[in-house]
Amino acid sequence: MNTISEDMLNKIYNPIIVCNSTGQVLYTNSIMNSFFEYAKIKILKNIQDLDIDFNYEDILEKGTSHRSILINGLLCPVSIHRLTAQSNSLNIMYMFDSSVINNKTVENVINDIDEVIVIFNELGIIEKMNELCDVLLPFNRCEALGQSIYEISQRGLVKDPIIIDMLKIKEKIYRNVKYPSGKTLAYTAIPFFHNNGDLKGGVLTGRDITRLIKLQTSINLDIKQPETIEYISQSKVIDNIKKMVIRAAAYDSSIFITGESGVGKEIIARMIYNYSSRREKPFITINCGAIPSELLESEFFGYEEGTFTGAKRGGRKGLLEEAHGGTIFLDEIGELPLPMQTKILRVLQENEFTRIGGTTPIRLNIRYISATNISDAELHNSKRFRQDLYYRLNVIPIKIPPIKDRKEDIFPLIKYFLDFYNKKYNRCLRFSPIAIKILYKYDWPGNIRELKNMIERLIVLAANDVISEDDLSIFMNLSEPENPLNDMPSVTINGHSNLNTVYGIVDQIMIPKAIEKYGSVVTASKELGVNPCTIHRKIKSGCIKL
Template sequence: MDNDLSMISKIANPIMIVDASGSIIEINDKAQYLLKIMNINVSLTITDIDPTFNREHIEANRHIHKQINFPLVQEVDIFKLMYRDKPCYLYLFEENIYLDEAFINVIDSIDDGIIIINSNGQLECFNAASLRNLTMNEKKTEVKAKEYEQGKSGIGRNLHDLLQEHHWRYDPMTPEIVRRKKTLSRNIKYDNGNAVSILTLTGIPMLDKDSKVKRVVHTQRDISRLVELEIKLDEMEKFKQDYYDQCEELAYYRNLNKIVYSSKKMGNILKLAYKVAKTDSSVFITGETGVGKEEVSKYIHANSKRKDKPFIAINCASIPSELMESELFGYEAGAFTGARNSGKKGLFEEACGGTVFLDEIGELPPQMQSKLLRVIQEGSFLRVGSNSRIELDVRYICATNLTNEDLTNNNKFRQDLYHRLNVIPIHIPPLRERKDDIMPLIFHFLQFFNDKYDRKIRILKDEIKALVEYNWAGNIRQLKNFIERLVILTENEIVTREEIEANMALNIDNHETNELQFNEIMPLKDVFHNVEQILIKKAIDELGSITAAAKALEIDPSTIHRKIKRGEIEK
């Protein structure tokens, strides 16, 4: 039997041999360790471990499998055998990983807390880090050996009872994990007296061969430092975003000053505008639609002492006449049906201290021209429905595309208002009279729309020359729209002459729109083909000949003949 004893001592399972009276006569190392972690004296009899020990029952069955609780629930097989010529009984306990001292040493070296709980909610195993987290040690130092050994007394106890007994803060997810058979994770927050800490708890079910949850492995990770870093990262992101926003705002205001030009005429205009900006004198800007009147007005404001105050642009042509007075001067509560209960500030009041830019002032109704004149003369105004005057401190800049003949016609524009506003007249010539500005404008808009649409479109020298020579009836606005179309519609990186001609054809009636609209998505080459076909046919039908159509489209007649011959355009 000595050989048998030597053999069983090497078995990984805890093994005990008891005699007929129930005394433990042999025990291997694993069984001794099991009793140690259960805080059970090895000198006790088997009845202290297995209260239901029944020799006759074992004799009758020779092999019994059951569960015993001492106090940890254990699966055990009991066999009858002869040992030293006497009938004895071998207790073969199930092998569990937490009974391996090497395993305990490994998990104790891990910084994350580890707790193993069986399906009955009993604590089977834990490491030092988990005890530190459960006790919420204020200084977060390593758990002392004495404290750790005292914690071992909890093995076999129900975790819920331990939590209540020791006032541990924990989330015993085991019942839910056993029920759902799924891994669960939760965060808990606690205040250890010095700071708020956060633990991430994860419970992983371990299934047996019958897919039943045998035990649950809980891991604990202190993510307090990680959360702190995330908060700091969020703060840095907000700071960075604020910085970017400020940079964009600065870039915006800087670009207000940046007017693209090369011609001497525009240079002289900006010199005058810069000189005028240092005063509060009213400025009256004239010029065709699209020449850049609003940009010059912004240039004046940005270089004035009012640059940190509001710049309020008012398009007199876009406000309905019946709303004009309330929009400009505001109204009191209940001034008219539909008025806000709190009243409303007018645009003039919003501009106080800054600049009022009256665009298309020639479209101002006669009645409003009279009221505006009075406001300018008195330096104050009344809200609609109010008797209290509001003092007004603004600088006036006006713009119009009316001709001098219209402006000096009292039936179209009040002459007293005109002379009150026309202190410093500035006339901006059309683009066709300052062709030196066209090339830098082309490059400026090309870069802008390449960046906007993530393209790399280039225009070669000969094509640029053709654009410079073109009669831009819509001035800068028309040129800007044209370059945007080129960037959107050009098939390759280099713009061809045919693509320029096709886009030029869109200006046949000199009607500009702010954007192109299509009923469906199609390849760019099909867009060019459709535009060419429609506009060339339209020009031939309306003008009666290929020569006349080519002249209106500003292309060579041979271009149309060539496209007809190739079948690109139907006769």
Template sequence: MNNLETNLQEQIQELTEQLNWKKKLAKIFEDFIDSSYDPIFITDKNGYGFKMNKAYTRVTGATKEQLIGKHMNDLKEQGIISDSISMHVLEKKERLTMVQKVNGKELLVTGNPIFDENGEILYVVTNLRDISTLNQLKIELKHTKALADQYLQELEFYQKKDHIISHDGIVANSDKMLKVIDLVQKIAQVHSTVLLLGESGVGKEIIANLIQKLSSRANQPFIKLNCAAIPKDLLESELFGYEKGAFTGADSRGRAGLFEQADKGTIFLDEIGEMPLHLQVKLLRVIQELEVRRIGGGQPKKIDIRIISATNKDLESMVVRGEFRQDLYYRLNVVPIKIPSLRERKEDIPLLAFYFLKKLNQKYNMNKQLSDAAITQMKTYSWPGNIREMQNLIERLVVTVELEVIDSHHFSFNHQYLTQSLTNEKTLKEVVQDLERAMIMEAMVQYRSTRKAAKALGISQSALVKKMQRLGFQQTDYVLHQ
């Protein structure tokens, strides 16, 4: 073998080694960009797709067959990309960032030019970031801000009502409740008999306390009696008192009844619908004559009292059935005040929730909070037990939930709707409405979308929207993607 052949073989070997090395470099380069979690796309100096990694396909759904070897302007015309960062970089010869859509997906893209030794662009390397999650966070943040603004407005409105919040237990923002407070302030200045009407747990006793506190009798006795809590055979002696020796076991000194003890002040007769008929006659005489006669006594005693009574029953229906005296009903019903249920004053629910939460945090030296989702769920619940139920529920959650933030999943509403509705003497229509409200609320809290919630409930989106409007759902309670 001569020297020429030897040199040629050496050159061939050297070129082969260089080629293998370039192949290795190319493989390392390919492995490098494929190992990147973020999408990478490379175009050549003429704007043709040159290289892309697997992450690019994962995020955008676009394949190599669609992009590699294709000009960016052609891809733009085909609608695969909304714009080309590469073409802008080739034009301006500098790093650029923009929002671009690939296959309809919104992405944040940054194009970096790669220059040769003469300052000419060889390639444009583009990095992509999926901002769909960021956009969803923006939507959630916007919704949270809207809720915060709403609660802030409610709180500011509430704080302006100094004459209301100065009375312990009175939290009112709704028009219906503010009308009740306004009426209470008016009738507190006179001595008319008042009948408080409303479901169990709406706060009838609190309203009675407010009437007494605002009246000219505020510094006089305020006697309270639950007519359903005392055995009927003892109720008469409790109310009217007795003289010594009036009956076996009576105090030898006799005893003043509650009417006498309330002289110059106010007596509050709760659950008045439970008063036996034979005592209704005597109560009527007390109201008409403003005098009371003790059991076993002789002369009646004049008294100066105001009577406030309360009931969760339909006294008019009881009168028709002969269970309540009509003349007594008219005497008690001089100034009727209907206290709305909690589901009728949903604007007050956040304020009441934070009011009870603040008191319980102080009581137990805690710092528990309610999430937006928890407040939303509370606003869509029917509250058959009204304010009393809310207070008891929040206290139970404060002492049993280990986390600092009480969230919607901590509530047991979903399992209680039907049983509570049935035990609250509701009609079939009301029970069905409560069940619908519960299922819709659960679906909306989970999916935050009428379309997805309707699909989960097995009804059309338009039917769901109509039901939500009929059941009193507020559009601001959820992020609704139509």
């Protein structure tokens, strides 16, 4: 069939199938595709799979005939017509009555879906809600059906409804909502459009993620944490750092590690310790930014009995004393107040200290590793950091670049954390090719820590075995669900900076090419790593033009 004929048929509201003389399906319009999706029918290749009485010669002889075809238990009226193709050959058109997509059919389908489903028109009037709404929502369907979402909001049944926001911007929106009952639902509002581009309405789906969130926070399996493993990378810069670590670990020189938050400074510190001759001795980590200033001295140096009210009987060892013979890791050392920096400098110079309230010096034998995420400018600001202490600690500097500057490390990190959390949570998830590309292009301001947390979140919360771009948009930022991916860098693709717009551009290029190459939506969807229903939905909504 030619493009004009398909375009004309696609504007007809009735579901339509066109086949040739052998029954091979040549074309189905968007309404028919929607019905197939609703009725859970696989891609139709031959009309005889629906109409066992198909007879090409008989149809040509009758010209136009009317009868009913049984589809998934539903008796569907259909008129059958001859249709002239561009080659002047005669094809057959099945035009089904619009009743096949009537209220009963849609209600039967949406009630079988294990998510909240709300269908509304362009005015925000609620036309359909499935039975699960009565279970998960804080109000009953009878209070909302036939009502405008604006009226429902004014009555206080919902607060800041996502439907209103979607009607304003006419784009897909994601939001997580926690109700007073304690339930949390992950919502997606999707707009539908007429062929002329005008808004037709939309559908709101809501997935109950309460149990999954509890699972994420409560599961505590006895599995080695990923922070304790070797530094995962394949970049040249990290390879050079690893070689430096192995060489430096053999000596007791002080090492100073710098890098953004989340790049893995503690992992490097532990690698140094594990390769050193002190690996059988204590490894004491002190987070200098986490100790209140009034407790710093007692935590570092300890105290003698009776030094102050509430002091432990017999006194207490400080962390420096605990690290004797081993290694001490001064994490976030840039957060130490200047007076405490002075005291630490004295310990480094004299290799001894005195407990608070004590008089007898205690000798120390310690290897120092320090780390900070503050900038070089701040490190060289004497009002922020004592320069004599800095040069004492900075014998061997190690600067770890952020992963945005070593993109080649993203894939091995994704693979490692994906394997780790699949095993931990007994799942078998993978990323779609498009999702992988999005992860690769993302700048990861939280570096490895952000990437690790995001993958764990997806493993716990994703409903399907293939993590799609939609899953990334929903779950990459649960702390601010109304603005998913709001930490994405300000970039433009083809002149666009909005991700939904960019996704649409990618869809319009890749999906038609894949369908043309593989000949069917099912095969194309497998190659693209998306659900075939997603492609049908995009075609139906007009986002994709074949």
